[in-house]
Amino acid sequence: MSLNDCIINLLNLKDENIKFDDNFYSEETIDHVESKMFHGILSYTPDACYNCGHVMDNNIIKHGFKTSTIKIPKVSGFNAYLKLKKQRYYCKHCNSTFTLKTNIVNKNCYISNNTKVSIALSAKDKLSEKDIAKNHNVSHSTVNRVIDSFYQHYKPKFNYLPKHLCFDEFKSVKSADGAMSFIFCDADTGQIVDIVEDRRLHVLNNYFMKYSKAARNAVRTVVIDMYSPYISLIKSIFPKAKIIIDKFHIIQLFSRALNKTRIKIMNKDKKNYNKFKKYWKLLLKDTSSINYTTYNYHRSFKKPMREIDIINYLIDLDPELKATYELYHDIRYCIKHKDFSLLNRTLSNVNNLISDYMKTSVKTLQKYIGYIENSFIYDYTNGILEGINNKIKVIKRIAFGYRSFYHFRNRILITQNLATLKA
Ligand SMILES: [Zn+2]
Numbered sequence: 001m002s003l004n005d006c007i008i009n010l011l012n013l014k015d016e017n018i019k020f021d022d023n024f025y026s027e028e029t030i031d032h033v034e035s036k037m038f039h040g041i042l043s044y045t046p047d048a049c050y051n052c053g054h055v056m057d058n059n060i061i062k063h064g065f066k067t068s069t070i071k072i073p074k075v076s077g078f079n080a081y082l083k084l085k086k087q088r089y090y091c092k093h094c095n096s097t098f099t100l101k102t103n104i105v106n107k108n109c110y111i112s113n114n115t116k117v118s119i120a121l122s123a124k125d126k127l128s129e130k131d132i133a134k135n136h137n138v139s140h141s142t143v144n145r146v147i148d149s150f151y152q153h154y155k156p157k158f159n160y161l162p163k164h165l166c167f168d169e170f171k172s173v174k175s176a177d178g179a180m181s182f183i184f185c186d187a188d189t190g191q192i193v194d195i196v197e198d199r200r201l202h203v204l205n206n207y208f209m210k211y212s213k214a215a216r217n218a219v220r221t222v223v224i225d226m227y228s229p230y231i232s233l234i235k236s237i238f239p240k241a242k243i244i245i246d247k248f249h250i251i252q253l254f255s256r257a258l259n260k261t262r263i264k265i266m267n268k269d270k271k272n273y274n275k276f277k278k279y280w281k282l283l284l285k286d287t288s289s290i291n292y293t294t295y296n297y298h299r300s301f302k303k304p305m306r307e308i309d310i311i312n313y314l315i316d317l318d319p320e321l322k323a324t325y326e327l328y329h330d331i332r333y334c335i336k337h338k339d340f341s342l343l344n345r346t347l348s349n350v351n352n353l354i355s356d357y358m359k360t361s362v363k364t365l366q367k368y369i370g371y372i373e374n375s376f377i378y379d380y381t382n383g384i385l386e387g388i389n390n391k392i393k394v395i396k397r398i399a400f401g402y403r404s405f406y407h408f409r410n411r412i413l414i415t416q417n418l419a420t421l422k423a
Pocket of ligand 1 (some may be wrong): 028047050051052054091092093094095096
């Protein structure tokens with residue numbers, strides 16, 4: 001392999017018209033950074049004048065060089081540039097000059113095309129745009145621009161919707177109207193269908209009306225949290241769909257109430273404050289996995305205790321806590337064993353001692369009871385979306401707070417392999 005081929009291959013420059021001679025390399029300080037500079041010459045005989053189109057002949061003559069400095073991907077961790085001397089020609093037919101073109105860089109652009117490809121591929125990784133920019137020695141806005149230009153803007157197909165959907169929302173970029181954005185996915189595959197900037201009812205209504213009637217009528221179930229605007233939305237947009245309240249959100253409704261009750265009592269009971277604080281998790285622990293056999297020494301009790309002893313100690317301190325604790329676990333039991341009639345009986349025999357927090361949760365549950373039955377019939381949950389939401393959190397962290405929803409949405413879809421590279 002000749003020296004020339006070696007350099008072309010090492011730098012991954014896909015243009016055989018670029019030639020390197022013995023002085024192909026130097027070290028230069030660019031923007032106060034020690035950088036690797038490669039010196040190449042672009043020279044070939046063009047077929048015709050770029051300006052008038054006259055076929056190459058003796059009246060089209062070499063006319064010096066135009067040099068441009070092009071950013072190329074880093075070499076061994078160093079910023080790297082290609083200083084490319086491009087042959088110019090003078091055409092006597094039309095009295096004008098032109099400079100030879102190369103496919104390694106677009107016209108009037110100083111970032112090589114393989115740098116751009118590398119940036120676009122990095123967008124799939126868990127890397128912040130800032131890091132992608134740094135790795136490629138380009139600005140943050142260049143990264144945004146390259147990602148926009150390489151990926152097809154994702155548009156859902158408005159003539160199709162999956163049979164089973166999950167709805168959820170997430171805290172969005174600051175600029176997003178309403179601050180909460182809406183995400184929905186196929187409940188069977190977990191594939192995101194789309195992300196909408198604003199979860200408010202009128203926005204979602206307009207959004208879903210873009211889908212064909214047949215597509216909307218095909219939707220059989222929708223899993224939601226207890227956000228009531230979704231219910232009226234689903235009823236009007238997806239007339240054939242059953243609404244399922246996500247089980248996780250039902251349990252969360254009650255675990256929060258139990259937690260608030262514990263904190264209220266903890267703050268009144270100075271003597272047991274530390275115990276309430278330390279063992280909060282035990283109160284939420286599924287009753288079937290509580291340990292009844294192993295004694296462990298607990299410093300706050302100054303003696304060996306089983307988990308069940310600690311729980312009993314805490315709930316016996318306060319009848320309100322005890323009643324609240326018991327109701328919480330009764331409801332969890334009903335959900336776990338999909339026993340809807342037991343849930344109804346439990347709710348109609350609520351111990352009046354339960355905390356006000358718990359009473360509010362019971363009221364909320366009763367408000368949605370018609371849809372909660374569906375949670376016992378169907379196995380769909382928003383678990384799939386929770387996973388996606390965790391990914392969104394990661395993206396937000398790596399994104400250092402996207403300012404534009406457009407770019408944020410794009411990046412989510414790219415990492416989910418939904419936005420495809422333009423051909
Ligand atoms: Zn010409």
